[in-house]
Amino acid sequence: xxxxxxxxxxxxxxxxxxxxxxxxxxxxxxxxxxxxxxxxxxxxxxxxxxxxxxxxxxxxxxxxxxxxxxxxxxxxxxxxxxxxxxxxxxxxxxxxxxxxxxxxxxxxxxxxxxxxxxxxxxxxxxxxxxxxxxxxxxxxxxxxxxxxxxxxxxxxxxxxxxxxxxxxxxxxxxxxxxxxxxxxxxxxxxxxxxxxxxxxxxxxxxxxxxxxxxxxxxxxxxxxxxxxxxxxxxxxxxxxxxxxxxxxxxxxxxxxxxxxxxxxxxxxxxxxxxxxxxxxxxxxxxxxxxxxxxxxxxxxxxxxxxxxxxxxxxxxxxx
Amino acid sequence: xxxxxxxxxxxxxxxxxxxxxxxxxxxxxxxxxxxxxxxxxxxxxxxxxxxxxxxxxxxxxxxxxxxxxxxxxxxxxxxxxxxxxxxxxxxxxxxxxxxxxxxxxxxxxxxxxxxxxxxxxxxxxxxxxxxxxxxxxxxxxxxxxxxxxxxxxxxxxxxxxxxxxxxxxxxxxxxxxxxxxxxxxxxxxxxxxxxxxxxxxxxxxxxxxxxxxxxxxxxxxxxxxxxxxxxxxxxxxxxxxxxxxxxxxxxxxxx
Amino acid sequence: xxxxxxxxxxxxxxxxxxxxxxxxxxxxxxxxxxxxxxxxxxxxxxxxxxxxxxxxxxxxxxxxxxxxxxxxxxxxxxxxxxxxxxxxxxxxxxxxxxxxxxxxxxxxxxxxxxxxxxxxxxxxxxxxxxxxxxxxxxxxxxxxxxxxxxxxxxxxxxxxxxxxxxxxxxxxxxxxxxxxxxxxxxxxxxxxxxxxxxxxxxxxxxxxxxxxxxxxxxxxxxxxxxxxxxxxxxxxxxxxxxxxxxxxxxxxxxxxxxxxxxxxxxxxxxxxxxxxxxxxxxxxxxxxxxxxxxxxxxxxxxxxxxxxxxxxxxxxxxxxxxxxxxxxxxxxxxxxxxxxxxxxxxxxxxxxxxxxxxxxxxxxxxxxxxxxxxxxxxxxxxxxxxxxxxxxxxx
Numbered sequence: 001x002x003x004x005x006x007x008x009x010x011x012x013x014x015x016x017x018x019x020x021x022x023x024x025x026x027x028x029x030x031x032x033x034x035x036x037x038x039x040x041x042x043x044x045x046x047x048x049x050x051x052x053x054x055x056x057x058x059x060x061x062x063x064x065x066x067x068x069x070x071x072x073x074x075x076x077x078x079x080x081x082x083x084x085x086x087x088x089x090x091x092x093x094x095x096x097x098x099x100x101x102x103x104x105x106x107x108x109x110x111x112x113x114x115x116x117x118x119x120x121x122x123x124x125x126x127x128x129x130x131x132x133x134x135x136x137x138x139x140x141x142x143x144x145x146x147x148x149x150x151x152x153x154x155x156x157x158x159x160x161x162x163x164x165x166x167x168x169x170x171x172x173x174x175x176x177x178x179x180x181x182x183x184x185x186x187x188x189x190x191x192x193x194x195x196x197x198x199x200x201x202x203x204x205x206x207x208x209x210x211x212x213x214x215x216x217x218x219x220x221x222x223x224x225x226x227x228x229x230x231x232x233x234x235x236x237x238x239x240x241x242x243x244x245x246x247x248x249x250x251x252x253x254x255x256x257x258x259x260x261x262x263x264x265x266x267x268x269x270x271x272x273x274x275x276x277x278x279x280x281x282x283x284x285x286x287x288x289x290x291x292x293x294x295x296x297x298x299x300x301x302x303x304x305x306x307x308x309x310x311x312x313x314x315x316x317x318x319x
Numbered sequence: 320x321x322x323x324x325x326x327x328x329x330x331x332x333x334x335x336x337x338x339x340x341x342x343x344x345x346x347x348x349x350x351x352x353x354x355x356x357x358x359x360x361x362x363x364x365x366x367x368x369x370x371x372x373x374x375x376x377x378x379x380x381x382x383x384x385x386x387x388x389x390x391x392x393x394x395x396x397x398x399x400x401x402x403x404x405x406x407x408x409x410x411x412x413x414x415x416x417x418x419x420x421x422x423x424x425x426x427x428x429x430x431x432x433x434x435x436x437x438x439x440x441x442x443x444x445x446x447x448x449x450x451x452x453x454x455x456x457x458x459x460x461x462x463x464x465x466x467x468x469x470x471x472x473x474x475x476x477x478x479x480x481x482x483x484x485x486x487x488x489x490x491x492x493x494x495x496x497x498x499x500x501x502x503x504x505x506x507x508x509x510x511x512x513x514x515x516x517x518x519x520x521x522x523x524x525x526x527x528x529x530x531x532x533x534x535x536x537x538x539x540x541x542x543x544x545x546x547x548x549x550x551x552x553x554x555x556x557x558x559x560x561x562x563x564x565x566x567x568x569x570x571x572x573x574x
Numbered sequence: 575x576x577x578x579x580x581x582x583x584x585x586x587x588x589x590x591x592x593x594x595x596x597x598x599x600x601x602x603x604x605x606x607x608x609x610x611x612x613x614x615x616x617x618x619x620x621x622x623x624x625x626x627x628x629x630x631x632x633x634x635x636x637x638x639x640x641x642x643x644x645x646x647x648x649x650x651x652x653x654x655x656x657x658x659x660x661x662x663x664x665x666x667x668x669x670x671x672x673x674x675x676x677x678x679x680x681x682x683x684x685x686x687x688x689x690x691x692x693x694x695x696x697x698x699x700x701x702x703x704x705x706x707x708x709x710x711x712x713x714x715x716x717x718x719x720x721x722x723x724x725x726x727x728x729x730x731x732x733x734x735x736x737x738x739x740x741x742x743x744x745x746x747x748x749x750x751x752x753x754x755x756x757x758x759x760x761x762x763x764x765x766x767x768x769x770x771x772x773x774x775x776x777x778x779x780x781x782x783x784x785x786x787x788x789x790x791x792x793x794x795x796x797x798x799x800x801x802x803x804x805x806x807x808x809x810x811x812x813x814x815x816x817x818x819x820x821x822x823x824x825x826x827x828x829x830x831x832x833x834x835x836x837x838x839x840x841x842x843x844x845x846x847x848x849x850x851x852x853x854x855x856x857x858x859x860x861x862x863x864x865x866x867x868x869x870x871x872x873x874x875x876x877x878x879x880x881x882x883x884x885x886x887x888x889x890x891x892x893x894x895x896x897x898x899x900x901x902x903x904x905x906x907x908x909x910x911x912x913x914x915x916x917x918x919x920x921x922x923x924x925x926x927x928x929x930x931x932x933x934x935x936x937x938x939x940x941x942x943x944x945x946x947x948x949x950x951x952x953x954x955x956x957x958x959x960x961x962x963x964x965x966x967x968x969x
Contacts, residue, residue: 010478065484068457094480096460099448108535110413111443124539129441133337134346152479171394180457180492184485187475198549201573205562211672213907225574237499238671242480245461245509251481258573265333279571281564282550284332285728297567298550300559302728305947309561317569332680335690350692352682397667402811504667508681508767558952 001030001118002298004078006088006097007048007055009036010065011186017089019157022051024150025087026160027116028123033083034165037073038064045167051160060172065183067096068246069174075104076173079147084125086277090149098149108140124150131267132290149291153253153272194228196245201227201258204274205235208263208284208303212240217304218262221311224318230254232270248273262303266291283307320375322366324433325420325447326359326394328387329440343540355390358435361373362496364503365465366433367398373467376400378427382419388519396506396514403520405527411534413441417449418532419524425454426528431472433495436461444495449495458567459486462494581730583619587655591648592616596871598642598652600832602861603896608910610635612642612652618654627666633659635908638901639766639860643890660766672721680774684757685722686905695752697724697731703742706749708785714749716832717787719801722757723904724937729943730936736965737829738763738794743968744842744864748791756781758792760800765902775808783820790826793934793961795861795868796900798828802866828862828885830909830960834871837878838918847967849881852956854963855928857887857919860893867892872934875960879967885926887919895919899937916945924951931957 003025008015018034025032034052036045039061040146049055056077063069074097078086086101088094090112114135115126122142126150137163140146203222208213209215218229229245236246247254248270259277264270266282266289274280275294282295283303292298299306338347356364366377379394381387381406391402405423412418424432428471432454434447444460451458461481465477470490475483477497553560553567568574584590599605600610605612609632618624629631633656642652652822654688657896657897663669664677672679696721706712718737724730759774782788792798801824810820827835832908836842854876862868876884889895898908898915924929931946935937936959943957958966 010482010529015479044476067459092476095444096458096476099445100452102445102459102535103449103452109445110536111445127441128336128348129541130332130545131439133332133543134339134541135544136541138536139539141533141535141537180489181459182487184473184487186478187483187485188481213905225568227573233498245483249354253479257535258568258571267333281568287552288336289334291548292552293544293549297564298552299557299564300552301557302945306556306561306564308948309558310565313558313565313567316572317565318574331690334688335692350690352691354678354682500669503674505664505669505677507664507767507769508773510665510667512769532905 001028001044001085002033002081003028003030003085003087004033004035004081004083005052005086006074007036007044008089008093009038009044010093014047015089015091016157017091017152018048018166019051019160020155021087021089021150023157023160024116024148024155025085028085028118034193035074035077037070049165049167052164053163053165055165055167056170056171057081058165058170060174060176062174062200063172066178066181067093068178068181070105071097073172073174075101077170078105082144085146085148087148087150094149098147102147103147105145107143107145107146107147109147109149110138110140113148113150113153116148116150151272153275159222194245196228196230196247197252197254199228199256201225201260202230202247202254202256202277203227204230204232204260204264205262206232206264206270207234207241209235210304212238214304215240215305217311221307221314222292224311224314227258232264232267261291261295262307264291265289320369320373321429321432322369322375322433323378323380323424323427323429324359324363324366324394324399325380325450326363326390327356327381327435327438328353328390329356329384329438332439339541339543340416343542344538345508345541348371355393356435358437358496358498360503361498361500362433362435363394363399364501365431366431368501369465369467370398375430378403380405380420380423382407382416389556391519392511393506395517395519396510397504401518401520403522405523406521412536413443413446414449414535415532417446417453419527419529420446421450421453422529423522423527424450426533430490430535432491434493434495436495436497440553447493447495454493456491456493457486457488458493460495461497463500465494465500494519583624583658586620586658587619587651589616589619589650589655590748592620592650593648595644595647597647601641601645603637603639603641603915604635604908604910605896607912607914608632608635608908610909611660612656615659616652619659622760624659624662628666629665631750632909634670634673634906635903635910636901637860637898637903639784639896640865641860641896642738644864651756657764657766661768664766666909670906672905673765673902676902677762677765678771680757680762680770685726686757686761687722687726689726692753694725694755695920698752701735701738703738705738707752708749708787709751709754710874712749713786714747716748716789716791717782718744718748718750719758719790719792719797720750720755720790721797721936723940724793725755727936727940729954730939733793733936733939733959736959736961740964740968741959744836754781758797760796760804761902761904762803763800764900765905771804772808772812775805776812776817779805779809779820779822782824783822788822790824791829791832792826793829793936795828795859795866796937798826799865801826828868828871828934830862830871830875833867834874837874839920842878844878844880846969847880848969850963850967851881852930853883853885853928854930854932855887855923855926856932857897857938858891859933859938860894860896860900862934863894864892872932872960875964876932879963885928887922887926889922897941898940899935899941904937904940914945916941917949920946920949920951920955924955929955930963931955932960932963934960935956
């Protein structure tokens with residue numbers, strides 16, 4: 001069974017989810033072919049070929065940074081080669097491309113997949129639903145090709161077997177330039193002075209911080225411990241912290257040595273952005289909050305009480 | 320600008336205890352509360368803002384039983400002009416739902432269609448883009464900014480790492496809306512009462528002309544995740560717990 | 575409390591009688607530390623210039639303590655004018671997100687704390703005594719109305735448990751509503767959500783009627799105040815609008831009033847208690863004191879506790895300093911800068927030599943508890959609800 005995956009890249013960088021996609025594809029035990037689209041692909045192709053059985057490279061500047069062109073080109077390749085599965089990351093790009101591709105190909109689709117297997121020729125997936133509180137097993141209907149989008153960070157690419165696959169250039173099957181959906185530019189988040197991806201200690205606050213006026217409390221703790229304040233999505237939605245402080249799939253992926261999550265319930269989008277931290281401590285009133293299942297240590301209490309106390313104790317220990 | 324917004328009612332499971340029913344294919348819903356899907360609420364707000372800035376209409380659409388009407392009434396109170404409910408059992412999967420919505424929308428007058436980028440229950444995030452494809456119109460997922468140009472929209476898509484990418488997309492188009500694009504207004508109870516006079520059409524699948532399609536996915540079972548590794552809980556009063564944590568952090572070299 | 579259409583504040587609140595003397599602002603609990611200037615807001619109301627209310631962020635600073643209404647020489651209700659202004663902001667939809675979320679949560683979860691309805695009775699889990707649940711068909715003379723904050727806030731939950739222990743020991747025939755207990759609506763009303771409040775009055779009176787509840791003991795002065803003062807008025811207005819509302823007479827007491835009666839009946843006295851050691855200072859909550867002139871019952875209870883040395887704040891009774899916990903302030907921090915009233919309060923208590931601040935309101939407990947930690951009195955002072963003190967001393 002052949003599995004095609006998309007090698008996702010942006011602004012000269014290959015995304016981690018590319019290798020996670022290869023890792024997921026390997027669960028189906030067969031040949032993995034990577035599709036690489038856009039311009040300046042030579043370096044990327046080599047990196048991907050190291051772990052894929054084959055890399056198909058389509059150099060065409062009309063495809064670069066255009067999700068519609070991506071969808072059409074992938075569609076043409078799949079229609080021709082008829083792999084059993086097309087797999088990519090459930091990234092922002094995946095959310096734009098995968099469902100459209102499924103309709104174009106008349107294929108079944110499963111997104112945000114955390115587990116994958118084959119049973120009697122049909123693809124079975126595991127998805128986490130209802131805020132991560134329930135798992136579900138689903139079987140995709142019989143089809144020539146099934147489309148799968150995997151959740152970032154779920155399929156480890158740490159132990160990928162080296163394949164040093166062949167790199168094949170393919171003529172662009174894109175029929176015409178996309179006129180209805182034109183890529184204009186990338187816009188950087190409004191930059192603050194702080195880079196949360198570089199910090200060793202993150203004091204991360206969530207909805208439980210309750211009010212903008214409680215943030216100085218977090219800053220104080222961060223100062224005491226020599227760390228930086230980051231946050232979960234709601235805090236940015238409320239405009240309490242700038243966007244570049246946000247940890248999670250729609251914010252930044254961080255791997256600090258210490259991640260202290262205050263009043264963060266642990267929505268999977270958030271957890272995906274921080275579970276690479278060496279030590280995670282969760283402080284939350286709700287013992288059943290999912291954050292406690294990724295944390296090594298937990299305090300079940302009101303962060304507004306624990307946080308200032310912790311600041312004091314740390315100051316004491318330092319002096 | 321005439322905008323159609325597709326909305327869904329979902330259970331709030333963020334803090335509630337969730338259990339799976341005896342059949343193993345659904346969660347127990349009796350003790351849960353339900354509300355409009357968070358992403359959809361941002362989508363409704365964005366549509367109303369477009370209308371307020373310029374002119375046009377906002378139509379909200381949902382699929383399901385009569386118990387789903389409250390989210391439509393609420394959207395009407397926010398400022399939508401018209402609501403449509405397709406009266407049928409909850410569709411089996413996103414594909415079946417997309418088919419119903421596409422059939423309904425293709426006969427409506429619209430420039431834009433909005434969906435929430437995903438839903439808080441199954442977080443598939445596929446229905447919007449599927450409908451766009453079925454309608455044969457352009458789409459963008461995870462949209463966190465919309466600017467109206469002449470005959471097109473400048474849309475910002477949220478990427479990983481806080482980066483945005485900007486597209487110019489010709490109308491008609493479909494966007495799936497990401498949270499944070501705006502600050503949804505409060506809808507008061509008397510506002511909902513006053514909006515009772517606004518039109519809410521109920522259509523049967525036959526009225527809509529829905530043809531049956533087979534679902535893409537079949538659910539085998541739902542189950543609770545294994546209790547996994549639970550964090551070691553540091554007990555005591557906030558002060559005691561903080562003291563223990565401070566020592567632990569020191570020991571591990573945090574400061 | 576009527577619904578105010580834009581531009582008719584003058585009629586709704588009879589504001590023309592206002593002579594702009596400024597007594598309201600002078601007495602205001604927060605005007606010293608925030609931009610709130612009630613006199614100016616009254617002027618806006620008189621001139622009907624309420625189109626720019628969104629710009630007056632300080633409208634959300636009001637704690638609804640009611641002192642302005644007490645002090646007004648023309649018997650006007652400036653506190654209600656602020657609620658009217660909030661109401662017009664609520665109807666317009668532009669309100670602080672935290673207030674928005676609290677109000678939405680009342681609509682969906684029946685509490686402003688954003689916590690699931692299914693967890694409203696979790697505080698019961700640590701209790702040793704069995705409590706009747708009226709919503710499950712058990713009959714009791716009194717409903718003990720816990721309220722949202724004492725149901726969900728981990729610190730205040732201990733008051734709920736203390737109440738159960740104390741009332742059980744005193745042989746009171748009471749029950750609770752458990753998960754079915756509704757939000758009383760006091761905070762939504764103060765936040766200007768008139769329609770939601772009306773809906774709660776309608777639903778709650780129907781619910782009380784359904785379970786045969788006529789006598790209620792409340793933990794919170796806010797619930798007490800709204801049941802006693804706002805419900806009858808609102809019910810009357812709804813009836814005039816042909817809304818079907820059950821005709822029930824509620825006999826509502828704040829728990830300190832109820833306990834005072836037990837003292838008067840000889841069912842509660844110092845003999846039943848162990849010695850308490852401490853100097854106790856009682857903080858009058860606005861909703862018992864300023865709004866309802868209830869000053870004696872809590873003092874009477876504290877005075878029979880053997881060993882408790884009771885002292886008084888200089889600012890007490892109807893001059894008591896508001897803790898800034900009411901009027902929706904739990905969900906709106908306000909424009910205030912400088913020292914919080916609660917900090918001033920715990921400092922005063924410390925200076926007066928108290929080591930226990932006794933409170934009779936969940937919001938006061940929450941704000942003063944926080945303040946006494948912030949001000950560094952954790953080791954030397956305790957903030958306790960009167961029910962907690964009784965739970966500690968009752969044999």
